Amino acid sequence: MAREIAKAYEPQQIEPRWAEFWVKEALFKADPNAPGPVFSIVIPPPNVTGSLHIGHMLEHTEIDILTRWHRMRGYNTLYLPGMDHAGISTQRVVVKYLADQGINYQKLGREEFEKHVWKWKEEAGGQIIEQMKGIGESCDWSRERFTLSPEMSRNVREVFVRLYEEGLIYRATRLVNWCPDCLTVLSDLEVVHEERQGHLWHIKYPVVGTKEFLTVATTRPETMLGDTAVAVHPEDERYKHLVGKKALLPLMNREIPIIADEIVDREFGTGAVKITPAHDPNDFETGKRHKLAEIDVMTDDAHMNANAGAYAGMDRFEARKKIVEDLKTQGLLAKITDHTNAIGLCERSKTVVEPRISTQWFCKMKDLAAPAIKAVEEYKPGKEGTILIIPENRRTEYLNWMHNIRDWTISRQLWWGHRIPAWYCKENKHITVARETPAKCATCGSANLEQDPDVLDTWFSSQLWPFSTLGWPEKTQDFKTYYPTTLMINGYDILFFWVARMIMMGIHFTGKVPFRTVYLHSLVRTGSGEKMSKSKGTGLDPVALNQQYGTDAMRFCLASMAAPGTDIILSDDKLASARNFANKIWNAARFLFVNLDKFEQTGAKLEELASPEVRARAPYAVDGKVPLVDAWLFARLAATVEMVNDALANYRFHEAAQSVYQFFWGDFCDWYIEWVKPELQSVDRERATVAWKNLSAAFDAALRLLHPFMPFLTEELWHQLPQATGAKSIALGHFPEADARWKNPDALRDVAQIQEIVGALRNIRADLKLDPKKKVAAEFATSETATGRVIQTNQEALERFAILSELRIVPREQFDAKNGVVRSTATFDVRLMYSEAVDANVERTRLKKEIEGLQKAISSKEKQLGDETFRSRAPEKIIKGLEATLAQQKIEQDKLLKRLRDLDGGSSQAAGT
């Protein structure tokens, strides 16, 4: 069969086929009863509204690399996919979607709206799952989960009720973060702070019964309408006489007390502060201490309400302007100064958050946090119940945050989400919290019940993800086998939102940590270092880039940049480089297949040359001896496998990627393939057969090594290798092992020596600008007998690589360093016998530079070795190493100096000047 294979790798032609194949064949379906050690990972569920962005691409690449790698090494592997219902985000998206069609969601009513969201989810949502399938993630699609499915709802209610019964969930009236745009309360984490240039307005409050004014400074004049006191520091001499008196609140003409409280900072502003308990967290506390009234002056959507007198109905910022104007008119505005402060914005809508008094549900965190802190603090490798967080600095961040954790506002004034399982009786407002809708009030027995209209924070259900997706609270086989999960990979931006809470809930409800290791990956940033964002137009679309460069190239590129702890800046350059690598692999395969066709034409049976069994027995020998380059390649392969295994075990994706890149391109293509070309075409069929067997075995191993990084390309090419029946996918095959048979330090050393000699000769040729086709003779001498033998037995390859007409090996003492162009190292001398005029000046400059470099190295070593303290304190190994290198460098330098002298001696002749 002649293999038709495109000249350049075209991922677009290939990827969809395998993506479909992997899904259709349910290739990655996990079996909890399968043998082997377990590797389980649950996906950080992407938002149902989302499409794949570059951050997912990185995260999923890392997850999928590790998943495929484990699976190929015989682990019982589960990669569980799913999505998050993403309360606020989704509700916002669908509200807008409806509004675009002229539908007001509030008029629709709750039930109708929910139906619309589900419908929207079926039609437009979940795009990301299709995209994940398209990029070939090796998930078990039969276990796909959704945080708002009936099973998850049951779990959420279970958890809520238990926490309520344990007193860890409670209802209270507090000052909370209110988003006037989303019309819901937010948790502290959902408020993002931003430094803004603002002002400090100094406002004069007349003191009742005197001619005095008390001037307060505020950043938010509009809230003064709700002031219920003015506070000064009890020790402040300036104001002591006013404490106990009353101030007349400007614009409202309401008398409010002047109180003393230690919270006031005498240094800040005027040292007097207006107290607005309903609109400021500090003031709220102060108000409680002094039993002040709380006057809310705003509506849900941040307009002034009836309590705001003349300003009622105005937007809060308009009101601010108007109030400042009015104060100015009345002569009560003392001054305005510049002031920068960090204001809180809603994470979703970027609206300025309004602190507001509200009755909400909270989760008490301190007790839940304690064991979760312990699990991380007491981490030791292999110690049950402890968790490793990588990188290290995130571990510290986690612990700091956990030690200072505060209660979590879990209710949301939304319709999309898990409805709070609490009912109130209309008569007495008693609370009944229950798993199933109750028939009557648990306290008074009233049947007149009304469910709490609110839903839970999205993260309340996501925090249950690692166990709720595996069948909890039932002890299913999945749960028994796959929980605790092995690993959690996600971005450090949701360490507190999600990871911390999963750890707390996992421990609390299952008695076990939810995962053994957390690896927090980098964020992908724009060229200017900002976090990529679609709204700012700074995002890169991975789907388009995958289309352009190929998913494998994208994966490889991200992996090769994913050094732990540093963020990634992606660029076209790097993607192109990865794409070139894919193409390189493709073309190496083409080379292989061309040979394969040639072999078939000779009547050979491919199965006898390269069936999996044949491949597994490589490397093959000629006359009882494995050819040097084959031994070398397999030794390099073993070393690479070890590096990759070690790197991936430590989440060092960039090192793993770099190793396979170097192996495939540098070792396999540049040296091995070039080396064996003549053997493959050898008329000696036996010789050619061995070369073919070793080549195809090496290629097969390389494909398997590459597979976790580049699944599509490797799957495609692997299927074109001669297969025994029943081999379904490379993904189910074995990852290469660093086989003891492959390890071969001698071969590594010998080929390195040859590479060095070839390098020296090529360097001469390039210096002389020799015609690359012109074959020239060379002379070689060495003091090492082993090297001499290696050169002799590999003379043909050496001549080919250095384009020599012949390579003469001479005894050391017969080596003529005076003619031609010479390169020397401590162990060998090599001379290109090129008689035409050599520019002596160029040669002299090169020699001088090299000698200078050597001299620097020699001097520093001599100095160090001459130092008695160094000799007495440095380890033996270092000293011996230094001495050995020094000796080599001296030999080399002597040779170079001698040549420089020779050159100077005959310079006028050679240079022709």
Next chain:
RNA sequence: GGGCGCUUAGCUCAGCGGUUAGAGCGUUCGGUUUACACCCGAAAGGUCGUCCGUUCGAAUCGGACAGUGCCCACCA
């Protein structure tokens, strides 16, 4: 206000106590070698931000400073 990073070749970044500091891209030179110009060969290019310290030895550890980025934080 606290905390955490980063500063290494023109660019983007690895390396994080030991011998002449690496990669990719870019640059220069030379190539139509029948797998690949998404290629092959060669080369140039760095006092590892500055200063001080620890050490026999520092790009690597500690401190200060200067730039730069991020996270946390209820001083109006």
